[in-house]
Amino acid sequence: MTTHAAADGALISIPALLARNARKFGANTAYREKEFGIWQSWSWLATAEEVRAIALGLMSLGIEKGDYVAIIGRNRPALYWSMVAAQKVGAIPVPLYQDAVAEEMAYVLENCGARFVIAADQEQVDKVLAVQERVKVIEHVVYLDARGLRKYDHSRLHAMKDVQAEGRAAHERFEAELKRREDAITYDETCVMLYTSGTTGRPKGVVLSNRNIIETSKNSAEFDNLRPGDEVLAYLPMAWVGDFIFSIGQAYWTAFCVNCPESPDTMMTDLREIGPTYYFAPPRVFETQLTNVMIRMEDAGRFKKWLFRVFMDHAKKVGPALLDGKQVSGWDRFKYALGDLFVYGPLKNTLGFSRVRVGYTAGEAIGPEIFDFYRSLGINLKQLYGQTEASVFITQQPDGEVRSDTVGVPSPGVELKIGDNGEVFYRSPGTFVEYFKNPESTKDTKDPEGWVATGDAGFIEPETGHLRIIDRAKDVGKMADGRLFAPKYVENKLKFYPNILEAVVFGSGREFCTAFVNIDLTAVGNWAERNNIAYASYQELAGHPRVYEMIQNHVEEANRSIAGDEMLSGCQVHRFLILHKELDADDGEMTRTRKVRRRIVEEKFADLLEALYGGKDSVYTETEVTYEDGRKGKIKATLEIRNAVVAGDTGRIAAE
Amino acid sequence: MLDAGTDGYVTEDGRKIGGVLMEMKNITLRFGGVEAIKDISFDIREGEIRAIIGPNGAGKSSMLNVISGFYVPQEGEVWFRGQRRPQMKPFQVAAQGIARTFQNIALFEGMSVLDNIMTGRLTQMKSGLAAQTVWLGKxxxxxxxNRARVERVIDFLEIQHIRKTPVARLPYGLKKRVELARALAAEPMLLLLDEPMAGMNVEEKEDMSRFILDVNDEFGTTIALIEHDMGVVMDLSDRVVVMDYGKKIGDGTPDEVRNNQDVIDAYLGVSHD
Structure with missing residues (x-):
């Protein structure tokens, strides 16, 4: 393997891949973005030119090798170009979560010491300026969208188009230096630094090298036969490792096209217009889409309902088998083709999935019904398991071996082992270099041989070699009587009901399990409308007796299903309450990638937890909430607590 | 006191306000025996945000209707861009570069957002019925x-996601925004807003305020607005006219108006003789 820089053609950095793509696929479309209602596109050749102009512009602002460049904004071509331009001049791009509040941003900016910030618009610029007092290292801020910024002090604030123009004008001066810097990039230098959202404590900067990104992209692209001409929709946060791998790593490796939506709200329309061939979404997106389909079917006429039911039942029967290329009788095939004509085809078109060849979901467990629904339609939806520290891929499901309860076999080049305590360890070419300025955490996570602890407990199925994840290793515990406690397992069972958006289960070291439940406003709201239930607010709906009744049924049904699992039957939920507010990242209850921060929820709602275990029927509480603009407010509520029937519990009955 | 000379003035935040764009001279408007507006004079300068405030029934909307040409005052003169405006139909006023939104939303409910905003471009469309039907060439x-201009406005007001949605299906706050979009599409010199924040929650009000400031800043549009929410008015506007029972009882910067005894009385309720 070449460790040193680049004779022409050594593909050891993203800029090198860009140069190759411009040479080999120059006329192919590299980027599309919908602007003013029209899809604008850029070829690889045009992209290379734009990136070059940004790079030269950054040089004229005095960027040095090894500088950190923070990138803040929604998915836009110019921001992707900025990342590559930063790499071109030897700097390190650090994408940030755009919905982070100024406070969170300050920490990351200070931690990496970003001299340059590239921000999308006024909203982001305002946040950066607000923390600039504290984070003194920031020297220049470049913005894309000039709106509202005209009157700002421009001594250190620049419009992207001016930076590019300046770069183009100064190319004589910087061209040679730029070439020199680009040639000096080595395979083991940092490609990108991504901050993990951190379910506990401060975010950590994960340093990923060119080797990590390129090897991973190459392996995973080959695994799924990605090719030039594929289309992806880039809509997930740029600060998330998945977006970096899909929209930069794999996109540059295979030279496929990255499409950027017009605005976050138009994502579904844009999805339909683009019809991506390669698609990634967290389970939540699939859930929401399915919920919407079902809600709209409720409002359809009787004939349509009948048609939908008949063909969906058939699809459930033979769809997955057809997708896996298994034996299906001629009659069933004919009926499926008919269904495709009347139901599946139009439905897929509406959802924007007509052309999906490879679809992935990850991050959380996906409900089996949801998963099967999409697969039965003929959408090749698969699961993968990964994390930032692995440059995404640890395991993934090969075509033909897709199941909802496993996360697949080790990705190419990845070795797996299960620790004594059940924790999953891996080693791969994508394994991160280190946590930035944090050797201690690095040492705790990665051993000298390169094995990385995932923090998840799981096991490998002996027959198939597929990995199954049970829970976060540190969350798996024992109940007071010594029985196994795996909260995630129970929470997932609950979350698979469309009416339940989020659930948090407690029980470690306790006599029995209890749960907080968040209702799904879309699903429950629609149900309320159909049942003539009036409500004025989320809080009122959440506390409605009939909503409680419905959720109670779900909990009891889940209990019956949990009782079927010998090992975990102790985890049945004895008491629960419905929370008066949605768990929210702005209040710190979730990470920006929408994972529940268990400890924080436990601390914040300690009074509710106490009531759950104290045997009370209701509890009064006050909760501080943060609004989007950072102001704080309080909501007050009296919450009802319900007991749920537990099925066939071998030991005790709820202590009441 | 502001310098009311012809050269305009500079606002606190450094915006340059130009000369007089519109001047109302001794306007009196009667409906039968009722005097809705009594001998009111004030001016609107180029680039400024001018508010008209007052308690219910003070004659604010009537005043706006006079400016937009919907009502013809019995007495007084309306001067626009240095010329006395003859009696005009509202569409002629629109063609002069004055656009407005309404207190009670007046959109075409059955049409999409896009089509509604396109109607704002009507004054700019020159081709006839035949040409429009064949839809070729010119x-x-x-x-x-025109669509390109409309798309700029859609982008500006961040309503891309409802471009194709029928207006009837939109919540109130968004309808208000669509109405503003339609007015903006006409590229007006003077934009009249009749209670742009009425019935909105705090967040929607903040968004709307942001848009009004941005419109003024980005397009240099002069804005005259009627609004009930005092906080909003004082934050947004450069100068305020206060009306009560059809009379002008105050005129000046928000600070001047706030300390004006007549205004305080009007709002706190002192008996009228």
């Missing part, structure tokens, strides 16, 4: 150009 080029 008519097509014209529509494309």
């Amino acid at each position: 008519a097509q080029r014209e529509e494309v150009a």
Whole structure:
């Protein structure tokens, strides 16, 4: 393997891949973005030119090798170009979560010491300026969208188009230096630094090298036969490792096209217009889409309902088998083709999935019904398991071996082992270099041989070699009587009901399990409308007796299903309450990638937890909430607590 | 006191306000025996945000209707861009570069957001019925150009996601925004807003305020607005006219108006003789 820089053609950095793509696929479309209602596109050749102009512009602002460049904004071509331009001049791009509040941003900016910030618009610029007092290292801020910024002090604030123009004008001066810097990039230098959202404590900067990104992209692209001409929709946060791998790593490796939506709200329309061939979404997106389909079917006429039911039942029967290329009788095939004509085809078109060849979901467990629904339609939806520290891929499901309860076999080049305590360890070419300025955490996570602890407990199925994840290793515990406690397992069972958006289960070291439940406003709201239930607010709906009744049924049904699992039957939920507010990242209850921060929820709602275990029927509480603009407010509520029937519990009955 | 000379003035935040764009001279408006507006004079300067406030029934909307040409005052003169405006139909006023939104939303409920905003371009469309029907050559080029302008406005007001949605299906706050979009599409010199924040929650009000400031800043549009929410008015406007029972009882910067005894009385309720 070449460790040193680049004779022409050594593909050891993203800029090198860009140069190759411009040479080999120059006329192919590299980027599309919908602007003013029209899809604008850029070829690889045009992209290379734009990136070059940004790079030269950054040089004229005095960027040095090894500088950190923070990138803040929604998915836009110019921001992707900025990342590559930063790499071109030897700097390190650090994408940030755009919905982070100024406070969170300050920490990351200070931690990496970003001299340059590239921000999308006024909203982001305002946040950066607000923390600039504290984070003194920031020297220049470049913005894309000039709106509202005209009157700002421009001594250190620049419009992207001016930076590019300046770069183009100064190319004589910087061209040679730029070439020199680009040639000096080595395979083991940092490609990108991504901050993990951190379910506990401060975010950590994960340093990923060119080797990590390129090897991973190459392996995973080959695994799924990605090719030039594929289309992806880039809509997930740029600060998330998945977006970096899909929209930069794999996109540059295979030279496929990255499409950027017009605005976050138009994502579904844009999805339909683009019809991506390669698609990634967290389970939540699939859930929401399915919920919407079902809600709209409720409002359809009787004939349509009948048609939908008949063909969906058939699809459930033979769809997955057809997708896996298994034996299906001629009659069933004919009926499926008919269904495709009347139901599946139009439905897929509406959802924007007509052309999906490879679809992935990850991050959380996906409900089996949801998963099967999409697969039965003929959408090749698969699961993968990964994390930032692995440059995404640890395991993934090969075509033909897709199941909802496993996360697949080790990705190419990845070795797996299960620790004594059940924790999953891996080693791969994508394994991160280190946590930035944090050797201690690095040492705790990665051993000298390169094995990385995932923090998840799981096991490998002996027959198939597929990995199954049970829970976060540190969350798996024992109940007071010594029985196994795996909260995630129970929470997932609950979350698979469309009416339940989020659930948090407690029980470690306790006599029995209890749960907080968040209702799904879309699903429950629609149900309320159909049942003539009036409500004025989320809080009122959440506390409605009939909503409680419905959720109670779900909990009891889940209990019956949990009782079927010998090992975990102790985890049945004895008491629960419905929370008066949605768990929210702005209040710190979730990470920006929408994972529940268990400890924080436990601390914040300690009074509710106490009531759950104290045997009370209701509890009064006050909760501080943060609004989007950072102001704080309080909501007050009296919450009802319900007991749920537990099925066939071998030991005790709820202590009441 | 502001310098009321012809050269305009500079606002606190450094914006340059130009000369007089519109001047109302001794306007009196009667409906039968009722005097809705009594001998009111004030001016609106180029680039400023001018508010008209007052308690219910003070004659604010009537005043706006006089400016937009919907009502013809019995007495007084309206001067626009240095010329006395003869009696005009509202569409002629619109063609002069004055656009407005309404207190009670007046959109075409059955049409999409896009089509509604396109109607704002009507004054700019020159091709006839036949050409529009065939939709070739000039008519097509014209529509494309107008659509481009409309798309800028859609982008500006961040309503891309409802472009194709029928207006009837939108919540109130968004309808208000669509109405503003339609007015903006006409590229007005003077934009009249009749209670742009009425019935909105705090967040929607903040968004709307942001948009009003941005419109003024980005397009240099002069804005005259009626609003009930005092906080909003004082934050947004450069100068305020206060009306009560059809009379002008105050005129000046928000600070001047706030300390004006007549205004305080009008709002706190002192008996009228």
